[in-house]
Amino acid sequence: MKRILTSSIATLIILLGFTSCNNGNKSNSKSGALANNIAEKVYIAPGEYDSHYAFISGGYSGNLTVYGLPSGRMFKEIPVFSQFPTSGYGYSEETKPMLNTSHGFIPWGDSHHPDISQSKGEIDGRWVFINENNTPRIARISLTTFETEEIIEVPNSAGNHSSSFVTENTEYVVAGTRFSVPIPQRDMPIKDYKGNFQGALSFISVAPETGNMDIKFQVLMPGFNYDLSHPGRGKSHGWFFFTTYNTEEASTLLEVNASQNDKDFIAAINWKKIEEYVNNGGGKMMPANYTHNVYDEHTHTAKSTMNKEVRVVNPIDVPGAVYFIPTPKSPHGCDVDPSGEYIVGNGKLSANLTVHSFTKMLDAIEKEKFAGEAYGIPILNFEDVLAGVVEQPGLGPLHTEFDGQGNAYTTFFISSEVVKWKIGTWEVIDRKPTYYSVGHLTIPGGNSGKPQGKYMFAMNKITKDRYLPTGPEMEHSAQLYDISGEKMELLLDFPTHGEPHYAAAMEASLIKEQSQKIYKLADNKHPYAAKSDAETKVVRDGNEVHIYMTTIRSHFSPDNIEGVKVGDKVFFHVTNLEQDFDVPHGFAVLGQNNSELLIMPGQTKSSVWEPKQVGVWPFYCTDFCSALHQEMQGYIRVSAADSDVPIKWSLGEDIE
Amino acid sequence: MKTTLKLLMVLFVTLLVSCGGKEEKKKEGFSYQKKATTEKAATPKAEKVSASKKVNLDNKGVGPIKSITLGAEIDQAMATHGEDVYKKMCTACHRADKKFIGPAPKGILERRTPEWVMNMILNPEQMVKEDPLAKELLIEFNGAPMANQHLTEKEARAVLEYFRTLK
Numbered sequence: 001m002k003r004i005l006t007s008s009i010a011t012l013i014i015l016l017g018f019t020s021c022n023n024g025n026k027s028n029s030k031s032g033a034l035a036n037n038i039a040e041k042v043y044i045a046p047g048e049y050d051s052h053y054a055f056i057s058g059g060y061s062g063n064l065t066v067y068g069l070p071s072g073r074m075f076k077e078i079p080v081f082s083q084f085p086t087s088g089y090g091y092s093e094e095t096k097p098m099l100n101t102s103h104g105f106i107p108w109g110d111s112h113h114p115d116i117s118q119s120k121g122e123i124d125g126r127w128v129f130i131n132e133n134n135t136p137r138i139a140r141i142s143l144t145t146f147e148t149e150e151i152i153e154v155p156n157s158a159g160n161h162s163s164s165f166v167t168e169n170t171e172y173v174v175a176g177t178r179f180s181v182p183i184p185q186r187d188m189p190i191k192d193y194k195g196n197f198q199g200a201l202s203f204i205s206v207a208p209e210t211g212n213m214d215i216k217f218q219v220l221m222p223g224f225n226y227d228l229s230h231p232g233r234g235k236s237h238g239w240f241f242f243t244t245y246n247t248e249e250a251s252t253l254l255e256v257n258a259s260q261n262d263k264d265f266i267a268a269i270n271w272k273k274i275e276e277y278v279n280n281g282g283g284k285m286m287p288a289n290y291t292h293n294v295y296d297e298h299t300h301t302a303k304s305t306m307n308k309e310v311r312v313v314n315p316i317d318v319p320g321a322v323y324f325i326p327t328p329k330s331p332h333g334c335d336v337d338p339s340g341e342y343i344v345g346n347g348k349l350s351a352n353l354t355v356h357s358f359t360k361m362l363d364a365i366e367k368e369k370f371a372g373e374a375y376g377i378p379i380l381n382f383e384d385v386l387a388g389v390v391e392q393p394g395l396g397p398l399h400t401e402f403d404g405q406g407n408a409y410t411t412f413f414i415s416s417e418v419v420k421w422k423i424g425t426w427e428v429i430d431r432k433p434t435y436y437s438v439g440h441l442t443i444p445g446g447n448s449g450k451p452q453g454k455y456m457f458a459m460n461k462i463t464k465d466r467y468l469p470t471g472p473e474m475e476h477s478a479q480l481y482d483i484s485g486e487k488m489e490l491l492l493d494f495p496t497h498g499e500p501h502y503a504a505a506m507e508a509s510l511i512k513e514q515s516q517k518i519y520k521l522a523d524n525k526h527p528y529a530a531k532s533d534a535e536t537k538v539v540r541d542g543n544e545v546h547i548y549m550t551t552i553r554s555h556f557s558p559d560n561i562e563g564v565k566v567g568d569k570v571f572f573h574v575t576n577l578e579q580d581f582d583v584p585h586g587f588a589v590l591g592q593n594n595s596e597l598l599i600m601p602g603q604t605k606s607s608v609w610e611p612k613q614v615g616v617w618p619f620y621c622t623d624f625c626s627a628l629h630q631e632m633q634g635y636i637r638v639s640a641a642d643s644d645v646p647i648k649w650s651l652g653e654d655i656e
Numbered sequence: 657m658k659t660t661l662k663l664l665m666v667l668f669v670t671l672l673v674s675c676g677g678k679e680e681k682k683k684e685g686f687s688y689q690k691k692a693t694t695e696k697a698a699t700p701k702a703e704k705v706s707a708s709k710k711v712n713l714d715n716k717g718v719g720p721i722k723s724i725t726l727g728a729e730i731d732q733a734m735a736t737h738g739e740d741v742y743k744k745m746c747t748a749c750h751r752a753d754k755k756f757i758g759p760a761p762k763g764i765l766e767r768r769t770p771e772w773v774m775n776m777i778l779n780p781e782q783m784v785k786e787d788p789l790a791k792e793l794l795i796e797f798n799g800a801p802m803a804n805q806h807l808t809e810k811e812a813r814a815v816l817e818y819f820r821t822l823k
Contacts, residue, residue: 518806521744521745522744531744532743532744532745532747532748533747533748534743534747550748552748552749552803553800553801553803554757554800555748555757557748577745577748578803578805579745579803579804579805579806580803580804580805580806583803626799626800626801627799627800627801628798628799628800652756
């Protein structure tokens with residue numbers, strides 16, 4: 001054994017000697033991270049901070065993850081559309097209403113496209129919006145608390161995919177339907193899809209101060225699939241662009257039947273015009289059911305309300321508001337450059353990349369040069385609107401982002417690469433492989449008039465051999481590139497959580513400063529809060545028992561509770577009295593058919609327990625809070641249903 | 657070690673046997689000396705004064721408060737405000753006149769300088785690392801850390817005034 005060890009060490013030393021001698025001579029050493037100082041570009045020394053935040057959608061995790069760039073480290077998973085036992089989101093009494101819909105409580109969602117709020121065409125770091133694809137909803141997440149504050153359901157929509165992109169002053173967050181459906185929903189044969197199904201494009205207003213969302217109007221479009229969208233900006237501010245596919249209006253075997261037309265459309269919507277029409281009483285209110293769930297930071301409680309009607313607009317009632325721009329083959333991404341002039345239609349089955357001109361579009365509209373109409377909506381001539389074509393850049397273009405330096409970056413799913421090309425000359429400048437089958441890409445400040453350059457990352461759909469294998473299922477890979485030079489440089493490969501679609505990213509400075517450290521106890525307006533030890537109590541109300549409990553390092557108050565009976569519904573209302581950064585306490589009780597609670601300083605959370613067995617059951621703090629964390633525990637006595645043990649509680653002395 | 661195990665076994669057996677009754681009397685199934693009184697016999701030391709009883713009227717502690725002058729009379733309005741803050745932010749761990757999670761504030765100004773008290777409230781993390789008295793207190797109180805409740809200087813000063821009323 002010893003000999004083997006000695007000889008291996010010797011071999012290693014010799015090998016090391018070789019490597020250091022040849023350094024710089026060997027051709028393959030160029031691709032080594034150290035040789036190019038690539039490692040330094042992504043290395044964040046212990047205790048140092050990343051320069052950028054990235055908010056990466058969790059896809060079928062239903063959540064949003066927070067990463068640092070350039071390190072690729074994950075800092076947090078923010079629960080949005082899915083229950084999250086780690087914190088109790090969707091399990092606690094306060095947060096269950098967040099997941100309420102017109103279909104009842106839904107424990108899971110499919111989150112797709114995060115987008116950061118903007119002011120004057122620049123991202124302002126106040127909120128992130130994100131869409132839920134399956135049961136259409138839009139969420140707003142605060143970037144001071146990093147908590148989901150609001151979720152609004154989108155009626156008349158299905159497969160909420162061309163969402164949730166904001167206009168340049170966050171006037172609206174826009175949500176388009178991927179699947180067209182009967183509007184209103186009704187019992188009808190599927191084969192009668194054509195001409196009967198419709199696609200709703202929803203314009204959700206955002207209150208400038210609070211961020212509160214409200215569906216201002218829905219444009220009821222022909223029954224195509226509205227795939228992705230982006231706002232106009234700068235000169236095209238006031239317009240919104242949506243790619244469509246399945247203009248064939250097929251309802252079965254879409255992979256063949258929705259790929260027949262040589263061109264589908266980009267729908268150009270003049271939302272300013274429709275807004276004016278609506279402000280003057282245009283459109284009509286139609287009956288609908290959709291929930292609006294709002295979390296109050298002071299009561300620490302969400303409230304769900306059911307809205308009963310929504311304003312819909314028939315596009316042909318607003319002349320000059322909606323046009324179709326023919327775009328080759330089933331375009332997926334619909335991306336607008338920082339100036340607002342160019343609209344890129346990423347025709348996923350097309351050999352070329354099509355770029356439309358906003359100026360030419362306005363000109364064609366003014367001259368009424370129409371090639372036809374679809375359901376009363378004018379169709380422009382492809383050639384009249386075309387700005388240019390990037391010839392054969394790759395296979396399967398999906399999405400394009402911009403660096404603000406006159407360059408665009410497009411992902412190609414089939415050929416697994418990112419291609420950099422020049423706006424205006426349409427020439428390809430560089431291409432770099434991705435690993436593998438890239439979907440979206442993100443440049444910090446991407447969907448805005450002012451991208452923040454420097455980095456770009458590609459989010460892949462397939463991981464295969466990139467990491468140590470973890471059985472059949474693997475997290476998806478992402479690659480980070482330095483885009484500050486002429487050529488893109490691959491810096492880092494990092495795993496992402498769930499099935500990330502899109503991400504929004506921005507420089508860290510703004511958010512870092514505003515990130516909240518604690519909730520002020522004095523501002524806690526929770527109806528069941530115990531804001532000091534004197535306010536702790538146990539109250540019986542019929543078969544409901546409310547326990548007003550506090551936590552501080554390292555005890556619960558009360559920690560001995562008696563008088564609970566089998567058949568009771570016990571509410572633990574736990575207030576964390578700590579007022580110091582990063583001192584949460586956890587709460588869990590044996591046999592509870594529920595998740596734990598993780599309570600932030602100054603916060604109150606409530607958990608229901610319906611004890612089924614007589615006994616004395618322990619509860620404890622789940623978050624290692626202090627040196628005496630293991631002592632942070634208590635007992636609750638459960639007596640038989642017919643027992644006459646009175647309600648009593650104590651801390652630090654025996655219950656008498 | 658072996659003896660402890662045996663003792664524990666006895667305890668468990670006792671517990672098991674005693675299960676089932678409705679009114680169960682508290683039992684001390686343990687005869688091992690739980691309190692560390694034997695140390696004295698082993699090495700006779702000078703009488704040790706616990707940190708909470710030590711008097712040090714020079715030490716101002718470590719933190720933002722360098723010098724405080726107390727008024728000749730107690731400022732009643734300030735003390736009332738201080739009592740309110742104390743009740744909201746401190747009573748989870750402190751009882752006015754008896755040892756609880758932490759020491760009792762009653763008579764604190766006979767043992768500590770006003771600066772030390774305020775620094776302990778405002779800057780507990782650094783105090784327990786650098787101030788010799790605070791370090792000893794942390795050990796005396798089983799390692800239970802003094803929580804930083806992020807009082808303002810004004811609030812901490814008011815709490816101090818309230819402490820003056822505790823006689």
